[in-house]
Amino acid sequence: MTALLSFSVKSQGVFSVKVDYKEALEPPKPDYSDQLYWAALPQMKDMADSVPGKSGLQDLQSIAKADVFFIYPTIYTFEPQNEYRWNADVNDAELNLKIDQSTILNQATAFNGSCKVYAPRYRQAHYSAFTTKDKMSADASLDLAYADVKSAFEYYLENFNEGRPIVIAGHSQGTVHAGRLLREFFDGKSLQKQLVEAYLIGIATPPDYFETIKPSNSPSDVGGFVTWNTFAKDFYPPYYENGLDEAVCTNPLTWRTDDTYADRFENSGGVGLKFKFVKNPVDAQVHDGMLWISKPHIVGRMFIKTKIWHRADINLYWMNIRENVALRLSTFLTQNQTHEE
Numbered sequence: 001m002t003a004l005l006s007f008s009v010k011s012q013g014v015f016s017v018k019v020d021y022k023e024a025l026e027p028p029k030p031d032y033s034d035q036l037y038w039a040a041l042p043q044m045k046d047m048a049d050s051v052p053g054k055s056g057l058q059d060l061q062s063i064a065k066a067d068v069f070f071i072y073p074t075i076y077t078f079e080p081q082n083e084y085r086w087n088a089d090v091n092d093a094e095l096n097l098k099i100d101q102s103t104i105l106n107q108a109t110a111f112n113g114s115c116k117v118y119a120p121r122y123r124q125a126h127y128s129a130f131t132t133k134d135k136m137s138a139d140a141s142l143d144l145a146y147a148d149v150k151s152a153f154e155y156y157l158e159n160f161n162e163g164r165p166i167v168i169a170g171h172s173q174g175t176v177h178a179g180r181l182l183r184e185f186f187d188g189k190s191l192q193k194q195l196v197e198a199y200l201i202g203i204a205t206p207p208d209y210f211e212t213i214k215p216s217n218s219p220s221d222v223g224g225f226v227t228w229n230t231f232a233k234d235f236y237p238p239y240y241e242n243g244l245d246e247a248v249c250t251n252p253l254t255w256r257t258d259d260t261y262a263d264r265f266e267n268s269g270g271v272g273l274k275f276k277f278v279k280n281p282v283d284a285q286v287h288d289g290m291l292w293i294s295k296p297h298i299v300g301r302m303f304i305k306t307k308i309w310h311r312a313d314i315n316l317y318w319m320n321i322r323e324n325v326a327l328r329l330s331t332f333l334t335q336n337q338t339h340e341e
Helices: 005-006 093-106 135-161 172-185 190-196 313-338
Strands: 038-040 066-073 115-120 166-171 193-202 229-231 286-289 292-293
Touching: 038 093, 066 135, 066 172, 066 313, 115 135, 115 292, 166 172, 172 193, 190 193, 193 313
Parallel strands: 066 115, 066 166, 166 193, 229 292
Antiparallel strands: 038 115, 286 292
């Protein structure tokens, strides 16, 4: 699962941590009773409240009937400007701003039409955790990051959830932690009855990763998971056999796992890096565990040479995700009302 990330932004010239984890300092632990340590809370004004201009959409968290626990991806890719190497400092204002203006704005917002958005700040593992040959340091770094995510989720359950339906969503490193969270708290556990759906995006996830949480194969399935990794059509990344060859892939235009082609006119809309709404940006087709796309219909299309669309896994299908969350939640609420009767 980690190999997928090791090539996704490697060409960007990211910093490589060299020090052994045991010799590195751990950043201070976040206190989730303090709003400072949340990137998004429904009772707080934050980037997760945003909707694209001229889209006609609204932030509906105030009336939402479900929650999303969103775990953001790796933003800690640069050379640390402090003494913390392997894990990010949640008090780093510059890093927090990057998180808020990128992943919270472009990804977490897809859920604010149906869910109250909860996104904890956590001591994310540095990008080096996915590229280093020092497996012990990498595992320790990811374990520390997950410990924060787990702590935040426990605080959320005890103080915010109140038995409401839950969507679990993550991207990239966030999906690594989301998978562990689902195994520990939902898979075969009593909390599973509250799971609307898991959106496990940007990491190769095999069909048997969970015991009782299965891949969804229709737009209205509930209690399962969807997952995809986006690449240019006809492209096989050099790390393909490190997990992608055995991964589930969901087409976010059809919400099925077969190889039926969906053209761009089935795409309700995406968002650009500046959060501008783009109608019908791109098509989608499942192929050998990957999501293949043609060149997106955006400004500068003729100059696009990108093969790995990891960073845009959510952006390209932002509106379809938003619509799908609403559909699955409606199905979930109907089914649970029927069971109660």
